[in-house]
Amino acid sequence: MTEAATEMAVDTAIKESAIKMRGTDVSVFYGEKQALFDVNLDVARNSVTALIGPSGCGKSTFLRCLNRMNDTIDICRVTGEITLEGENIYDPKIDVVELRARVGMVFQKPNPFPKSIYENVAYGPRIHGLTNSRAELDEIVESSLRKAAIWEEVKDRLHEPGTGLSGGQQQRLCIARAIAVSPEVILMDEPCSALDPIATAKVEELIDELRGNFTIVIVTHSMQQAARVSQRTAMFHLGKLVEEGVTDKMFTNPETKLTQDYITGRFG
Numbered sequence: 001m002t003e004a005a006t007e008m009a010v011d012t013a014i015k016e017s018a019i020k021m022r023g024t025d026v027s028v029f030y031g032e033k034q035a036l037f038d039v040n041l042d043v044a045r046n047s048v049t050a051l052i053g054p055s056g057c058g059k060s061t062f063l064r065c066l067n068r069m070n071d072t073i074d075i076c077r078v079t080g081e082i083t084l085e086g087e088n089i090y091d092p093k094i095d096v097v098e099l100r101a102r103v104g105m106v107f108q109k110p111n112p113f114p115k116s117i118y119e120n121v122a123y124g125p126r127i128h129g130l131t132n133s134r135a136e137l138d139e140i141v142e143s144s145l146r147k148a149a150i151w152e153e154v155k156d157r158l159h160e161p162g163t164g165l166s167g168g169q170q171q172r173l174c175i176a177r178a179i180a181v182s183p184e185v186i187l188m189d190e191p192c193s194a195l196d197p198i199a200t201a202k203v204e205e206l207i208d209e210l211r212g213n214f215t216i217v218i219v220t221h222s223m224q225q226a227a228r229v230s231q232r233t234a235m236f237h238l239g240k241l242v243e244e245g246v247t248d249k250m251f252t253n254p255e256t257k258l259t260q261d262y263i264t265g266r267f268g
C-alpha cells in the first residue's frame, strides 16, 4: 500500500470504540449452497450503514445474521463470529428473544399486527416487561410514535386498526413498534420498496433522525437512497463483500471497478 493509500485506509476505517457490531469471517449456507463467503464487516455506532449489491448477492442474508433471524430457517447454517458490543451473539448463552429486542427489524412490506395502532406499539414493551403501569405504557406508545414521526397523524385514532393506515404510515408504525422496546440497532430490509416517493421521503427523513439514538443497517436497491441516508456503505457481489467504507467516498471514488459499474447502473 502506498503512504497515501495507508492514510486513506486509516481515515476511512471505523475506530474500535465506534464499532457497534462486527462480523468476522461470516459464511452462510442454505443446505449445500453457500450464500455468504467470509464476510468481514463492522457496523458503526449511531450511523446508517447501507448494504448494496445486485439481487441475490447476500445482502438480506447478512442483515438477518445480525439478529439471528436466519435461525428461523431450518436449512440455514452460519459460521464465523458476529459481535454486539464485543459479545458473540451466536454464543449458546445468548437469549435470542432478548437479542432481537436489542437488534430490532423492519421488513420490506409493512406488517402491522391485526390490532389497534396503540396495541401494535404497546405489544413489545408489554411482553418484555418494560412497564409497570398503564400510564408508563401510554408514555412509551406516545414517545415511540413521536420518534417515528407519525404521532400527529394517529393521535386521534390510536384505537383503530393499524392495518387501516396508508402503506407509508404502516411502515412508520412498524418503525415505532421496533423503537418501542428501545433497541440499540435497527435492521431495515428495503423498508421503502413498497412505498410511493412521498412516503419514501418521509421514511428516509426519519432514518436520518433516528441515527442520533440508534445504529441502523439498511438493505437497499436504490443507489440514490444509499447515498441519501447512509454514512457508510458495503457492496456485496455473489456472496462476497467487495468493498466497504464512507458512503461519499464510495459513490465518488470507489476502489473497485465492480462497485463503479454497479453504482453507475451498468449491471444489477
Ligand SMILES: Nc1ncnc2c1ncn2[C@@H]1O[C@H](COP(=O)(O)OP(=O)(O)OP(=O)(O)O)[C@@H](O)[C@H]1O
Pocket (backbone or CB within 6 Å): 030, 035, 053, 054, 055, 056, 057, 058, 059, 060, 061, 062, 073
Ligand atoms: N431461505 C432460503 N433458502 C434457500 N436459499 C436462500 C434462502 N434465502 C436466500 N437464499 C439464497 O441465498 C442467496 C442470497 O440471497 P439474499 O436474499 O440474501 O440476497 P439479496 O442480495 O438480499 O437479494 P435481493 O436483493 O434479491 O433481495 C441467493 O442465492 C438466494 O437464492
